[in-house]
Amino acid sequence: MTTAYSGMAPTAVSPHSFTRSVLAHLNSDKSQLPYAPPHPSQTTTAASLDSSPNGSPPATSDELAQTVAALDTEVQAIKAQVYKKLLANYGAFSESFEYTLELKDKIDGLLEQADNMASRTTDPENGLRQIVMTALVEHHEISHRVQENNSIMEGLEHFSRVGDILSQYEAFMDSGKILEAGHCIQQAAKTLAHPPNAGVASSHITRSLTDQCARMTEAIDQMLDDLIANAIHYQYPTDDINTQFKLTISYDIKVPPLALPRSNTDSAPGSIRWHALIRALTLLDVAQEKLRPLQKFLIRQVLQPLIEHHNDAVILIDNSTSYASATGTFLSLELNPGHGSGDLFRDVMSVFEFIHRNIFLSDYSSPEFNAKEFSSDTEILTYFLGHNIAKEACAMISKSYLSQAVPSDINGLRDFVSVASAATRLENELIALGFLTEADRELREFVENIDVHYTNNKRDTLLKQGRAVIMSEDFKTIQVKDLDKDDDLEKEDDGWGRIADIDTDVKESCISLKAKQLVDMILSTLHEAGSLSENASPHLYKATRSLIDLYRALMPVHHARTLTNVPALAILFYNDCMYIARELEKVPARLEDGIPGMDEVQYDDSIPALKTLARKWLDIQVQxxxxxxxxxxxxxxxxxxxxxxxxxxxxxxxxxxxxxxxxxxxxxxxxxxxxxxxxxxxxxxxxxxxxxxxxxxxxxxxxxxxxxxxxxxxxxxxxxxxxxxxxxxxxxxxxxxxxxxxxxxxxxxxxxxxxxxxxxxxxxxxxxxxxxxxxxxxxxxxxxxxxxxxxxxxxxxxxxxxxxxxxxxxxxxxxxxxxxx
Structure with a gap:
């Protein structure tokens, strides 16, 4: 057998020795087997314990010995069975153990190879790790230099494009192609606004080119101002010239010298046509700003004096030639007392036709440019410039002409129809030309509400006249009974439905002419209200109430000293208040049919207020x-x-x-x-x-x-x-x-x-x-x-x-x- 893994001592195992070891193990664990016989000392104890409490006899020692012997025999049989099974599986176990030892040897070899590879990788001088790190650093440095070179190339291409755009600027400016020059600056500014990388964005060259574009933009702006100054001439009145105001438009406009340094010193300024300047202003989106002086001149120096002095204003317009062959055009306004045309609306319309045709070139077409494209420019100019001019003109017509034309009597309303028709016609024509929209119907709104304007005018006139009467120092008197002679209601016995108050009756007294005049104003205004529309009549009724309120407020204040110190005038004021109150009580009887828009015409709150005022001043005088x-x-x-x-x-x-x-x-x-x-x-x-x-x-x-x-x-x-x-x-x-x-x-x-x-x-x-x-x-x-x-x-x-x-x-x-x- 080979040596054991992990330093174990060599061990020889034979079947007999393995059997002996198993048996020894089993013998050592007898006490743990379930059927092991008890210790003799324990037997006695068991016998004593097994004694029955009811007195049955305990087991004998022979019986216990036989039981132990039986148990020992069974244990030995079980041990024999276990031993047989172990012997039967011993071969397989031995083979598995030997295979385990072989695997241990192979693992030891692999671990030795891994140690060798780790040593070669982590070596601080020649290890693979150091070689790879060095290669990565070198690759990063090379990539950075490549990116820098690419950024430089992109920046050069970016600056080259900007330079190509700006190189065209001078030529366009010298030739008067202001629109193309403006487009160059716009394109250059747009390109500079989108640099390819951050380095280009922060570079000195970008800042320098941006500053140059700003200066060129200022130059274009100044060029436009100069072109407009050369194209539009304003003439104001002088002592030597009868013409009050004159506007001249030059169609051939000289291009002023370029203020910026030029590479081509031999280039000379040219000239451009009016339509090219207009188109440049429109497409560069500066028309509203640059033509604002023209707008103000037309409003303040032409339309305003024309409207305010229409009977004395004479409009002269040059319509002799077409734009293609003309070098310019003009419009002038003269103030010649008594020599105006008398047709304000026609004169105002002629001014707008001049603007539309001669300034905005609405009906001009030429091979020089696309007429359809220019028509859109005309629409832009008409809306942004003409719309403001037209709205101002209509506002001035409403204020300075129509308001003054509002009649002061009921018969004048019929005569106003012609004025209303002319005003509406002018507004329709301005809408057709595009100067106004349907939402801008100021003139039509005014004439359609002429009844209301009439009543407002009547109210103002009534209050103005009433105020003059109230503030007058004239206290001439008249007998009330003399006035009642011509009053049909007084001839009838209380026919007007009043409740006679003998304590306040003024039949036998005197009143001032002030009271008589105020009552006449009220009654005539109410009778006039009966012939107006439902929208207008109540306004006149309210005007009479305002007159009464004015009397109550102004009379005691303006004449306070007189009423306090002169007993006769204080009593006269008392009579006046009572008389006016009496006449107001008669109003429902005088206006049996009422007035349009009102169910009942009455002064239920004004009458007690007048009587209270009368008694107050009477009490003051008596006191x-x-x-x-x-x-x-x-x-x-x-x-x-x-x-x-x-x-x-x-x-x-x-x-x-x-x-x-x-x-x-x-x-x-x-x-x-x-x-x-x-x-x-x-x-x-x-x-x-x-x-x-x-x-x-x-x-x-x-x-x-x-x-x-x-x-x-x-x-x-x-x-x-x-x-x-x-x-x-x-x-x-x-x-x-x-x-x-x-x-x-x-x-x-x-x-x-x-x-x-x-x-x-x-x-x-x-x-x-x-x-x-x-x-x-x-x-x-x-x-x-x-x-x-x-x-x-x-x-x-x-x-x-x-x-x-x-x-x-x-x-x-x-x-x-x-x-x-």
Missing amino acids: KQREELMESIDSAGGFRDSSVDIKFDACERSMKQVVLVFKHLGKAWKSTLSPLTFYKLLGQLLNEVSKRVIRELEKLNDISEKESHKLATLCGLLFECEDQFDSAGPLVEAAKGDAYDDEDPIHFFVPSWQKFQLLADILELSFAEIMTRFRAGQLHMFEEGELSDLICAIFADTPLRKHNLEEIGQGHPVALSHHAH
């Missing part, structure tokens, strides 16, 4: 007069010590001042206010005065006989105010009806006057006369306490006074108490 009257009474000093001459004179001046104010108010208000309103206002003020005098006299604690007579005299001065109410009897009778008892009218309007009269009498009567009147119920105007205080102040303390005071304290006679109320 101002009340304060003046109270100040006069204040100067009387409470009527104390009136028996002293100096004190009496002061009181007398005070009362005379009160009377003077009443007479002045009576004179100022009587001719303006309606009678009932006049007496009510005057009675309100006199009632305040009389109550104030009564309170002041009742405050006096001790009144001598002389002072009593003086006070009565002072009260007598105030009786002069009664004259203001002498003519009020019929009004009182009408107001009280059957309850009228031929009473003094002043008592109806001045409730405290009767008490004031009684007070004056009490100051003069004897104690007996006072008591007689008391017992007759004639002093019922005084409360018992008031009357007692007066008697205590006038008469000395006596048993009679005490008795009479006790009688007064018991109250007024019962029979007369009802009469007192």
